[in-house]
Amino acid sequence: MASQAINSKTADKTLLVLSPDFPNENNNQYSGASFVKNQLEPIKKYFKEIIVIAPKLFTGGVLNIDKLCQDYSYDNVTVYYPYSIFYPRSLPPKSLNRHKVVLDFRAHTVERLIKKENIDFDIIHAHFTWPSAYIAARLKENYETPMVVTVHEDSGWLSEELEDCHPRIRFAWESADALIRVNKKDVPKLRAYNEHTYAIPNGHSPNFQPKDKLQCRKELNLPLDKKTIFGIGSLIERKGFNFLIDAMKMVNEYNKDVMCYICGAGPLKNTLQKQIQNLQLTNCVKLVGYVPEDLLPMWMNASDLFVLPSLNEGNPIVMFECLGCGKPFVGTDVGGVREIVTSEDYGLLVRPGNVQDLAEKLLTALDRDWDNKKIVAYARQYSWENIAGRVVRIYNELL
Incomplete structure (x- = not known):
């Protein structure tokens, strides 16, 4: 070449x-x-x-x-x-x-x-x-x-x-x-x-761009009528998915029509699955397992918002990918996240490890009418x- x-x-x-x-x-x-x-x-x-x-x-x-x-x-x-x-x-x-x-x-x-x-x-x-x-x-x-x-x-x-x-x-x-x-x-x-x-x-790569949400849900066999939260990462302590599951208990008490899908593999899979069962969240929180990279844009676009509850990060790739798809980012204020999510037009920041704050921000994000085109335009620089x-x-x- x-x-x-x-x-x-x-x-x-x-x-x-x-x-x-x-x-x-x-x-x-x-x-x-x-x-x-x-x-x-x-x-x-x-x-x-x-x-x-x-x-x-x-x-x-x-x-x-x-x-x-x-x-x-x-x-x-x-x-x-x-x-x-x-x-x-x-x-x-x-x-x-x-x-x-x-x-x-x-x-x-x-x-x-x-x-x-x-x-x-x-x-x-x-x-x-x-x-x-x-x-x-x-x-x-x-x-x-x-x-x-x-x-x-x-x-x-x-x-x-x-x-x-x-x-x-x-x-x-x-x-x-x-x-x-x-x-x-x-x-x-x-x-x-x-x-x-x-x-x-x-x-983010060109693969992460807006696609029809309902069509993506149909292809992934996801419910068409529910608000959908998507998160992805290794199932390890640093990624903080245990806090997300606890937060979903509070979200579910206010809104029964919300689904949360956590994609990824790792040593905490059984621990997190047990947490989901103990909190009686099996109908609204799903551990999807490993997702091939070519399917990630479809998962991003099938969601209403993306969540990353990490305890620490450098500058997470998935944040740029979700913005490239025009999806709002709800995540912890760690690493360089604040440098990218500079406005609530693009997402909401959460205190690391704070379940109450995470649940409130998720509920706020689910109720907001986001300007997806504005998010996409902002993400082009990245x-x-x-x-x-x-x-x-x-x-x-x-x-």
Whole structure:
């Protein structure tokens, strides 16, 4: 695929992208990191070639990841999944997090792959601090190549990194030619390590645009006559779905014609299902399970509003996606959410962990006549196309 970029220093260059996760060819594995692939979609036209390296955990064939994540290419992008040995941060116990930074061989894996495949690159973009930014910093030293880091971490994870300040984390931040934080709020914290820190928010793909609500409900076999609340995320403590379920008990007492669908998978599934049963909400709160990415726009458009009750976030992708579909956002005032939901024309903000506040805001949002066209118009500035343009300007400055 020939570069379509005009007057860009990147047109004849190769971009190396490092990410701990990256969707496979069928987008059915690592879908949680689909935003990295979605951001690359408009960026790829600015480059001659893009190389993505996302080391996968060596499991000896125990997990399906070995079969699902195979190297592949599309357009001018090549994706590698080299095997590596590391202790995933997501696995317990949390007290081992500092040591997990040491028990991680992904840097060696990436360096070995680059030499084996004789990969040449002109600039590096690392997504997440660990391990990608650390790997990028090592590559910068060896290849004298500029590096950009996007710090995607949720606010809780970033706080851990700032508090712990492991030497490898500090090395990664200080080595970057540009640090990108997904919200403005945390920029001063990172500028203490690197003065070249910028705020660039996340975005949404063109798939997230308005569709006919009733038609989407018919295709998903959802009730046509009920107010519908939609939420999605991993079923983990940080996402706060237990507070949403408690809030739905209060909502249900005022309005029996409201359905709440929670999409996602995770370790708290059974706990949340038991909570729903104990509160006698099985008729109005449903755990849908994992939803393929290609169905998410339909779920967004089938709803009346989107809810995200997280205890902490960086700048949640789903917020931009719901706004792109013209749906109001009801969510906790965490991370960079307030920087995007700047007006009650676009949504309502909730105090984290406050069930009463969440229930009241949901009832208010359900009763309001929202200007969906205004929400869509506002969300256009957060298309990945526009966000990518801001990232490419940083590439050009470094080149």
